[in-house]
Amino acid sequence: MTSLDTTRAASSSxxxxxxxxxxxxxxxxxxxxxxxxxxxxxxxSFVYTYTERDVALYNMGIGASVEELQWIFDGHEEFAAIxxxxxxxxxxxxxxxxxxxxxxxxxxxxxxxxxxISLKYPIPTSGSWIxxxxxxxxxxxxxxxxxxxxxxxxxxxxxxxxxxxVVSVVVRGVGGFGGRIKSKLSGPAxxxxxxxxxxxxxxxxEKTLPSQAVLxxxxxxxxxxxxxxxxxxxxGFKKPILHGLCTMGxxxxxxxxxxxxFKDIKVRFSGxxxxxxxxxxxxxxxxxxxxxxxxxxxRNAIALNAxxxxxxxxxxxxxxxxxxL
Numbered sequence: 001m002t003s004l005d006t007t008r009a010a011s012s013s014x015x016x017x018x019x020x021x022x023x024x025x026x027x028x029x030x031x032x033x034x035x036x037x038x039x040x041x042x043x044x045s046f047v048y049t050y051t052e053r054d055v056a057l058y059n060m061g062i063g064a065s066v067e068e069l070q071w072i073f074d075g076h077e078e079f080a081a082i083x084x085x086x087x088x089x090x091x092x093x094x095x096x097x098x099x100x101x102x103x104x105x106x107x108x109x110x111x112x113x114x115x116x117i118s119l120k121y122p123i124p125t126s127g128s129w130i131x132x133x134x135x136x137x138x139x140x141x142x143x144x145x146x147x148x149x150x151x152x153x154x155x156x157x158x159x160x161x162x163x164x165x166v167v168s169v170v171v172r173g174v175g176g177f178g179g180r181i182k183s184k185l186s187g188p189a190x191x192x193x194x195x196x197x198x199x200x201x202x203x204x205x206e207k208t209l210p211s212q213a214v215l216x217x218x219x220x221x222x223x224x225x226x227x228x229x230x231x232x233x234x235x236g237f238k239k240p241i242l243h244g245l246c247t248m249g250x251x252x253x254x255x256x257x258x259x260x261x262f263k264d265i266k267v268r269f270s271g272x273x274x275x276x277x278x279x280x281x282x283x284x285x286x287x288x289x290x291x292x293x294x295x296x297x298x299r300n301a302i303a304l305n306a307x308x309x310x311x312x313x314x315x316x317x318x319x320x321x322x323x324x325l
Contacts, residue, residue, distance in 0.1 A: 024136050024150075030179030033138045036101040046131040047156070048089035054219070055081045055125050058088060061216035062249030063206055074125070081123040083314070084252040084265065086153065087115060087245050088219050090165040093131035094149045102145060102174050108235065112244050113146065114168040114306070116189035116266040119314035120161050128156040136166070140179050145171040148185060163314075166190075188266055193308040195291050200282040204254035205297065208242065210276040216246040237272065244269040247279065247303050251294045254281040255309055259290055262309035271296070271303045279303065288312065 024037060052074040059082050064071035070078040099105045131153050139146040151165040166189040183190070209215065213226040221243055224231035232240045248267050255262060273279065278297035283290050288311045294304035 024134060026137070026180060026184075028180040029138070030140065030177050032101050032177060033135075033179050036099075036138070037135045039101075040133065040135050043133070046089065046093040046133070047128060048093070048131060048153075049128040051126045052079070055079075055085065055123075058082070058085045058219045058249075061212075061219050062246055062253055063208065063212075064253070079125055081125060082249060082253055082256065083119055083123060083262065084117065084245070084249045085123055085219075086117050086119065086163045086165065087248070088221070089129060089131060089153065090115075090117075090151045090167055091221065091245075093151045093153075094133050094167050099145075099147065099171060099174075102171060103177055104174055105171065106173065109172040109174070111170045111172065112167070112269050113170045114166075114190075114266070114268045115245065115248060116166040116264070118164045118188075118264045119262075120163055122314050123162065124155070129153040129162060130156050137183060137185055138179065139183060140175050140177055140181060142175045143173065145174045146183070147171065148183075148189075188264060188308075188310070191266060191306070191308065193266065193291050193306045195282070195293055196284050196286065198284070201285045202258045202283045204258060204281045204283075205278060206250060206254070206281075207278040208250070208273070208275055212246065212275040213240055213242050214275075216243050216249075221245065239274060242273040242275050242277075244304075247273050247294060250279050251281045251292060251304060251307070252309070255283060255290055255292065258283060259285065259311055261311065261313045262290070263312045263314040265309045266307060267304045268306035269303070270305045271301045273303050 029037070056072050056074055059071040062082060062084070064082070066072065070076045070080060071082060073079065131151055134150045136148040136150050146168065148166055148168040151167060153162045153164070154160065155162050217226055225235055226240050226243055229239055251267070252265055273296055280295045280297050281292055282295070283292045289308050290311060291308045293302060293307065295302055
């Protein structure tokens with residue numbers, strides 16, 4: 001795993017007596033969390049292999065059209081992956097989401113809360129990545145649990161780290177096992193990203209397809225919540241909902257077309273989107289960052305907030321996540 005923070009000196013609270021320095025060791029962890037962090041280090045890495053077809057399919061899943069051949073035609077001289085494709089393998093790579101260590105765990109009660117991606121290099125249009133995940137933090141909120149996991153993706157041929165992600169989820173109905181209650185993690189993966197108190201510098205509006213979730217799931221997120229009415233109803237929704245990562249992809253595309261390349265992105269999934277609804281991305285440029293909020297036009301409801309990107313072309317000089325305990 002790459003170094004996540006070089007700004008903070010190690011302290012006694014960073015040291016696991018059994019294994020030495022560990023950036024995510026926390027003396028406040030419950031025993032079951034401490035054991036899970038150690039056990040998950042022994043899990044096998046997750047390998048993701050993809051082709052140019054997968055890139056085109058992902059780009060179409062987040063709304064790329066025939067007017068954007070650079071994203072859907074693999075013969076185009078500027079054919080490229082929209083950067084948020086990095087999130088596709090990050091979810092199955094999160095072994096911690098199989099939270100066997102939590103009492104009465106029900107995978108049907110897991111909600112994606114926040115997503116962060118830090119790009120070290122532009123995403124190749126085909127390749128194979130090796131993913132390694134680390135459980136960063138588990139918060140006992142009493143009636144729910146919040147988990148944050150760091151995922152590092154390495155190109156299997158070059159050995160270069162392509163990107164890093166932080167995936168945060170809420171597990172409803174699970175809690176009371178003890179341990180840390182309030183987060184001590186910081187850095188861009190956990191930034192509040194409050195928008196300025198002025199009109200947005202740019203607004204992009206785009207209607208999703210009624211079949212958008214069906215198309216997006218072909219990239220690998222096959223959660224039945226997004227296609228089966230019965231699964232959606234069980235989760236409390238009137239019909240299948242759009243993947244939060246699909247909404248993030250739409251917004252990322254809007255920023256890419258408006259302001260150019262970015263090298264990291266963070267979002268909070270604050271509301272649902274039904275396939276066929278219209279997404280409105282409001283953007284504020286603040287230096288080399290773009291803060292944004294994504295809303296559902298038909299219901300005037302927020303879908304994404306606490307969201308921002310850092311503008312620039314991904315490269316080896318990119319800063320790392322900088323999460324701190």
